[in-house]
Amino acid sequence: MEIKWKIFGIYLAGSSLSLFLFWLGERAISGETFYFDFTTFILALLLPAGVIYYLAAKLNQRLKKLNSTAQSIAQGDFTGVYLPDSSDELGQLGTEMISLAQQFKVNAQKNSQEAQKIEAIVTGMQEGVVALDQVGRVVLVNAAAEEIFGFPEDKVKGKYLTEAQGYNVLEELVRETLEKGQFGSTELILNAKNVRVQISPYLGEPTRPRGAVIVCHDVTELRRLEQIRTEFVGNVSHELRTPLTSIKGFVETLLDGAAEIPEHRERFLKIIQTETLRLQRLIDDLLTLSRIENRRGESETSLSSIQEAYEKIKPVIESYAEAKGLELIVNIPPDLPPVEMGIDLLSQVLLNLLENAVKYTNQGKIWLSVSYENSFVHLEFGDTGCGIPEHDLPRIFERFYRVDKARSREQGGTGLGLSIVKHIVEGSKGRIKVASRLGSGSVFSCDLPAVQQGELD
Known part of the structure; x- marks a missing residue:
């Protein structure tokens, strides 16, 4: 039964009761003098009011239950959901709210699981990840980024990245990414570390970036190895060039006629021999070092005393x-x-x-x-x-x-x-x-x- 018919029925019942009581009051009047029956008046006034108040109170109670259910759903609490007790519009509304609550609960669980997966992935990444909103405020910082940048997430969340640490080059890249949707990259020295920084936008509708993601790679060890390699090549070149220069010089001297003088020939040949042995030792050591490095990580089964x-x-x-x-x-x-x-x-x-x-x-x-x-x-x-x-x-x-x-x-x-x-x-x-x-x-x-x-x- 629809609420409007309930309200109309309440109105008819109240009016009929009032008229009936008024008629009874009129019958009570006798003779020429008007007789006012106060008791009848009170009954005509209070009885319909009491009936209407009772029914309105029941309706108000149901509305409060629906309101409480809506608040519980909004807060993610599905334990206090109101179960409708009739089939009128309020009952149908309660049924729809139950269905909505169940769907909302399923979606909330799915979203929570996806959020946990993403958080686990981001947290476990060796690369530093910093997420920014559309105006450049920090939304997320993973553990690797905390170590690279040197600040905890709770200290910078909701703040501008440059406000937290102040990197001018990084600030310019962030600005271009958020304004133009461009990808950017650079290499910075952060806390005595070489850090490769890449900034990527994530676009909204139609094309304006809704934020940016900064991915940081600590390349300190890579740069150190590159420096070692460069120094190694330079050192090897120098160590080889020195004895080879001596050998070349003395061979040319011998060819130019010094070989005809016995004491010069013997002294020069001894120097050439010494430098040749030095070259041989150097090459042997280089081969030994290379062999040892190539075997690193292999299991050694032999035992020695x-x-x-x-x-x-x-x-x-x-x-x-x-x-x-x-x-x-x-x-x-x-x-x-x-x-x-x-x-x-x-x-x-x-x-x-x-x-x-x-x-x-x-x-x-x-x-x-x-x-x-x-x-x-x-x-x-x-x-x-x-x-x-x-x-x-x-x-x-x-x-x-x-x-x-x-x-x-x-x-x-x-x-x-x-x-x-x-x-x-x-x-x-x-x-x-x-x-x-x-x-x-x-x-x-x-x-x-x-x-x-x-x-x-």
């Missing part, structure tokens, strides 16, 4: 130390566990570090002390030589880096020995470090993972 590796290089080191009048002290316990490294690589580590100790020690002693502790075989290579300046210590494992360039070349060094040692040790999951003081000698320490008896079985 420290004592066995030392026995291979013992004649060379003892004769070298004896020739310089140095005391050589070697302490290798017999019960050491083996290390997971090929015997040739382990011998090269021992040879390079002991040769360096002898090379840069003019008097005193050199030593090798080996011990076992906490699943590592600890090797200590020490000397009482010239030592290393403190500012050179962080770079001595770099390729071609020499503390004293002239002296190193005189002694036949290629500048690759320590770099080779570091690659071998770290390739076997070991550690190497150095402690030194200028004029007081140096101590190189290597920790190599030991193979336990249970692993051997």
Whole structure:
């Protein structure tokens, strides 16, 4: 039954009741004097009012329930949805609201799931992502972008990006992207990092950008590797050019007639031989370094004994130390566990570090002390030589880096020995470090993972 008929029926019922009571009142009047029946008047007034008030109150109660349901749906709460109790317009409205609430709930769940997926993807990205609205205010910042830019999301959300950090180049790119819908890219130095920045608009209707997305790539390591490569090529070129220039010059001198003079010929040929051997050592070291780097990440299955590796290089080191009048002290316990490294690589580590100790020690002693502790075989290579300046210590494992360039070349060094040692040790999951003081000698320490008896079985 429609509400309008209910209201019309209420009106007819109230009017009829009022007229009936009025008629009863008129019948109560007798004689010429008008008699006003106050009780009848009150009944004619209050009874229809009470009936109408009761029905209106019921209607108001239903409307309040519908209003409460609408508020609950708007707030995303679907637990207090009103169930209609009749089939009139209010009942139909309640039914439609239930259907709307169910559809809204399904859509809200889908949107929430999609938002969670997007948030998980953006959060897990290694690239920094910053989302901006159509006027350039920050909407979203993922964890990678927080690290790159150096500010947390809650500090910049709702603010302009340049207001938070103030990058003029980035501000210009953002402005062009939001105004013209253009893609942009640049490279910035942010917090001592090289960062490649790409800005892309996301368009609204018809073509005006509704915002922009900034994607940041930390290319610091890439630039560092490029610099190392450039320096490596330059160093190799220099190291090859120096002996080749000497060889070329002396060969030309011999061809021009110096070969006819025996003492000149012998001296020049010895220089050519020395420079040729220097070239050979350089090329051998480069090949060794390349081979070690190419094998990095491969599993090493061979095991080696420290004592066995030392026995291979013992004649060379003892004769070298004896020739310089140095005391050589070697302490290798017999019960050491083996290390997971090929015997040739382990011998090269021992040879390079002991040769360096002898090379840069003019008097005193050199030593090798080996011990076992906490699943590592600890090797200590020490000397009482010239030592290393403190500012050179962080770079001595770099390729071609020499503390004293002239002296190193005189002694036949290629500048690759320590770099080779570091690659071998770290390739076997070991550690190497150095402690030194200028004029007081140096101590190189290597920790190599030991193979336990249970692993051997």
